[in-house]
Amino acid sequence: MRKLMLGNEAVARGAYEAGVTVATAYPGTPSTEITENIAEYDDIYCEWSPNEKVALEVAAGSSIAGARSICSMKHVGLNVAADPLFTTSYTGVNGGLVIMVADDPGMHSSQNEQDSRFYARSAKVPMLEPADSQECKDFVEQGFAISERFDTPVIVRLSTRIAHSQSIVELGEKQAYQMKDYYKDPAKYVMMPAMARKRHIEVEKRLAALREFSDTGNLNRIEWGSREAGIIAGGIAYQYAREAFGETASYLKIGMVYPLPEKMIQQFAKEVQTLYVIEELEPFMEDQIKKMGIQVRGKDLLPVMGELSAQIIKEKILSIKTEIQPITNDPVPVRPPVMCPGCPHRGAFYVLKKLKMNVSGDIGCYTLGALAPMESIDVVICMGASVGAAHGMAKARGKEFAQKTVAVIGDSTFIHSGITGLIDIVYNKGISTVIILDNSITGMTGHQHHPATGYTIKGEPTRQLNLIQLVKAVGVDRVRVTDPFDIKEFEKAVKEETEAEEPSVIIVQRPCALLKNVIFEGPQAINPQKCKQCKMCLRIGCPAIVDLGDTIEINEALCVGCKLCTKLCSADAIVKR
Amino acid sequence: MDNLNIMIVGVGGQGTLLASRVLGNVALKQSLDVKVSEVHGMSQRGGSVVTYVKMGKKVYSPLIEKGEADVILAFEILEALRWVEYLKKGGTIVVNEQRIDPMPVIIGKAKYPENIIAKLKQQIQNIISVNALKIAKECGNIKALNIVLLGLLAKSTDIAKDIWLEAIREVVPAKILDVNLKAFDAGYLSASDLEK
Numbered sequence: 001m002r003k004l005m006l007g008n009e010a011v012a013r014g015a016y017e018a019g020v021t022v023a024t025a026y027p028g029t030p031s032t033e034i035t036e037n038i039a040e041y042d043d044i045y046c047e048w049s050p051n052e053k054v055a056l057e058v059a060a061g062s063s064i065a066g067a068r069s070i071c072s073m074k075h076v077g078l079n080v081a082a083d084p085l086f087t088t089s090y091t092g093v094n095g096g097l098v099i100m101v102a103d104d105p106g107m108h109s110s111q112n113e114q115d116s117r118f119y120a121r122s123a124k125v126p127m128l129e130p131a132d133s134q135e136c137k138d139f140v141e142q143g144f145a146i147s148e149r150f151d152t153p154v155i156v157r158l159s160t161r162i163a164h165s166q167s168i169v170e171l172g173e174k175q176a177y178q179m180k181d182y183y184k185d186p187a188k189y190v191m192m193p194a195m196a197r198k199r200h201i202e203v204e205k206r207l208a209a210l211r212e213f214s215d216t217g218n219l220n221r222i223e224w225g226s227r228e229a230g231i232i233a234g235g236i237a238y239q240y241a242r243e244a245f246g247e248t249a250s251y252l253k254i255g256m257v258y259p260l261p262e263k264m265i266q267q268f269a270k271e272v273q274t275l276y277v278i279e280e281l282e283p284f285m286e287d288q289i290k291k292m293g294i295q296v297r298g299k300d301l302l303p304v305m306g307e308l309s310a311q312i313i314k315e316k317i318l319s320i321k322t323e324i325q326p327i328t329n330d331p332v333p334v335r336p337p338v339m340c341p342g343c344p345h346r347g348a349f350y351v352l353k354k355l356k357m358n359v360s361g362d363i364g365c366y367t368l369g370a371l372a373p374m375e376s377i378d379v380v381i382c383m384g385a386s387v388g389a390a391h392g393m394a395k396a397r398g399k400e401f402a403q404k405t406v407a408v409i410g411d412s413t414f415i416h417s418g419i420t421g422l423i424d425i426v427y428n429k430g431i432s433t434v435i436i437l438d439n440s441i442t443g444m445t446g447h448q449h450h451p452a453t454g455y456t457i458k459g460e461p462t463r464q465l466n467l468i469q470l471v472k473a474v475g476v477d478r479v480r481v482t483d484p485f486d487i488k489e490f491e492k493a494v495k496e497e498t499e500a501e502e503p504s505v506i507i508v509q510r511p512c513a514l515l516k517n518v519i520f521e522g523p524q525a526i527n528p529q530k531c532k533q534c535k536m537c538l539r540i541g542c543p544a545i546v547d548l549g550d551t552i553e554i555n556e557a558l559c560v561g562c563k564l565c566t567k568l569c570s571a572d573a574i575v576k577r
Numbered sequence: 578m579d580n581l582n583i584m585i586v587g588v589g590g591q592g593t594l595l596a597s598r599v600l601g602n603v604a605l606k607q608s609l610d611v612k613v614s615e616v617h618g619m620s621q622r623g624g625s626v627v628t629y630v631k632m633g634k635k636v637y638s639p640l641i642e643k644g645e646a647d648v649i650l651a652f653e654i655l656e657a658l659r660w661v662e663y664l665k666k667g668g669t670i671v672v673n674e675q676r677i678d679p680m681p682v683i684i685g686k687a688k689y690p691e692n693i694i695a696k697l698k699q700q701i702q703n704i705i706s707v708n709a710l711k712i713a714k715e716c717g718n719i720k721a722l723n724i725v726l727l728g729l730l731a732k733s734t735d736i737a738k739d740i741w742l743e744a745i746r747e748v749v750p751a752k753i754l755d756v757n758l759k760a761f762d763a764g765y766l767s768a769s770d771l772e773k
Binding site for chain 1: 588589590598601602604605610611612613614615616617618619621622623624625636637638639640642643644655656658659661662675677678679680681682683684685686687688689690693696697700701710719
């Protein structure tokens with residue numbers, strides 16, 4: 001059967017057909033839909049783990065226990081999971097272990113543009129890179145076979161345009177996979193110095209075997225066209241190159257990006273006049289090919305930043321530029337992302353801006369609090385960093401600064417890695433205030449459950465993590481709960497808690513406005529007779545409230561009726577439409 | 578047939594994703610190769626969003642680039658202006674006459690350009706503008722504006738109406754299917770009106 005599938009959905013299908021037993025992940029764009037789709041298969045155990053490190057540890061345990069296991073994350077998630085990655089490389093696997101990592105060139109929804117291919121090289125594990133949804137499915141299945149044959153975890157790398165593009169997939173049947181027996185083998189699975197030294201020898205042997213496999217297996221292939229230009233490319237870059245060069249070049253299409261097929265590359269290089277490596281981000285393949293003593297062009301022509309495209313390749317390599325006449329000379333205003341109408345975070349940031357707080361922010365929808373008109377977040381680094389960074393700022397600048405500083409972090413992010421920062425504050429006698437924006441869901445990635453929602457990925461009720469008890473248990477005595485739309489109460493809480501010379505936590509509770517069970521009363525309108533044009537309502541940065549010059553109006557198509565604006569209107573001019 | 582490149586542009590939350598998924602399934606039903614490139618994550622939050630639908634004998638890059646779109650389906654006026662340079666010479670642009678102010682305009686740091694549709698009409702031969710929001714509202718749900726626009730687009734292609742309806746049935750959740758089928762018909766009929 002042919003089906004149109006997202007790359008991520010095809011990965012899930014591949015896992016199913018390969019007979020996977022356990023799938024784990026922490027959500028992260030552009031990888032989230034992999035595990036959401038796996039959750040649709042009833043015969044696979046599937047979980048949202050609290051973070052990527054735990055996710056990989058669970059998958060590693062499941063692999064050692066004999067089951068095929070898959071663990072998925074975005075590129076920065078692999079930083080979190082790097083610790084188990086480097087050591088599972090030494091232990092190897094029992095049941096196959098595939099690690100999915102989705103890079104985000106162009107940073108559509110990420111805080112950096114790191115190139116995950118380097119992880120394969122430094123952890124000495126093979127990495128495959130599919131170029132469309134069909135290959136997503138096929139490479140995951142092959143990944144499991146390689147994992148078991150070579151006794152190694154296998155990383156399959158996606159990028160945004162592979163993960164989030166749909167293309168046609170021919171579905172197959174589920175393999176009858178027989179789970180491996182569990183056996184005790186401390187020399188292989190207990191990584192302490194004496195054993196690890198021996199395992200490192202195995203890792204080097206394995207790498208040599210994988211190099212040969214890269215040359216002889218079917219993951220890398222040559223497509224002959226004109227031999228004037230030879231192009232080495234994999235993943236999405238292969239598609240762009242194909243689009244740009246068509247039949248005017250030959251292609252060495254790379255499916256196994258680490259280790260590279262060295263003999264194949266040498267032979268290909270001999271047969272073509274000019275050799276190009278076309279790859280997004282870093283010169284990962286190019287550097288290795290140059291080290292082989294082969295002349296090749298690549299990053300001397302192409303950018304190391306952002307996404308590639310067929311037009312960039314045409315322009316930079318073929319010197320063909322697409323000229324487009326502009327329709328008007330009017331400047332076109334940018335449209336950055338904004339907090340949704342009804343978003344609970346809006347109330348919180350309105351107050352933090354009003355109080356002129358130093359705000360150490362975190363990763364989630366609420367990162368948008370850094371943009372105009374809120375402009376109240378000063379620092380965002382990575383998942384969970386808000387808490388540690390606020391503590392560091394306080395330790396650097398002293399008590400008075402600490403009393404003007406808060407950390408702001410979402411519920412899911414706090415569980416992911418904010419809790420350890422809070423333990424640090426308590427342990428090391430900090431006095432910082434942490435504000436947990438609890439919207440009852442993992443928001444930005446599209447509504448995934450987490451330990452504090454009380455439901456599993458499959459929607460089954462489970463023991464709900466109690467955030468109040470959790471922060472109390474680590475030693476925070478000052479804990480209070482407020483509603484971000486109760487602006488006065490929240491303002492009071494922030495003032496009092498930052499003033500206190502001890503650690504404090506404010507849990508700000510209001511569910512994400514996009515959740516199905518959140519029902520508002522519907523669009524509001526501004527009564528022009530009553531409106532005094534004070535423009536207070538515009539200060540909350542709601543996309544539904546617009547200043548038309550003569551009047552201020554509420555866009556009926558956007559307003560949900562959260563009524564936060566009505567709390568700022570001293571003229572009572574905002575009423576139900 | 579030659580490759581057909583369709584771009585759907587709009588504001589995050591307007592339902593561009595669902596529309597592109599219907600289009601992808603329409604292509605699949607005609608035994609064409611197809612790629613649909615979507616936007617998820619942060620940029621979905623009220624930002625400028627674009628999805629690409631490419632169909633033909635063989636599709637490599639999932640992206641449509643400047644000057645390559647046969648059709649642009651613009652869900653919002655300013656977004657039509659932002660992406661119009663992606664339109665091929667002789668291509669068609671369908672503009673929903675809805676205005677959503679971006680944050681820089683709301684906070685007074687930028688101006689929403691005036692008379693965009695009139696300016697586009699001066700330079701582009703094949704342009705259709707329609708108040709899809711109003712039509713969707715009449716059908717019973719303003720969120721169905723995406724399917725109204727698909728109805729309009731469907732009328733301008735050679736692809737049989739049944740194929741579109743079948744694709745909608747497969748992609749749209751059952752709970753909102755009826756209103757969306759109604760919206761499709763309304764869009765399809767409004768295209769006939771425009772032809773007169």
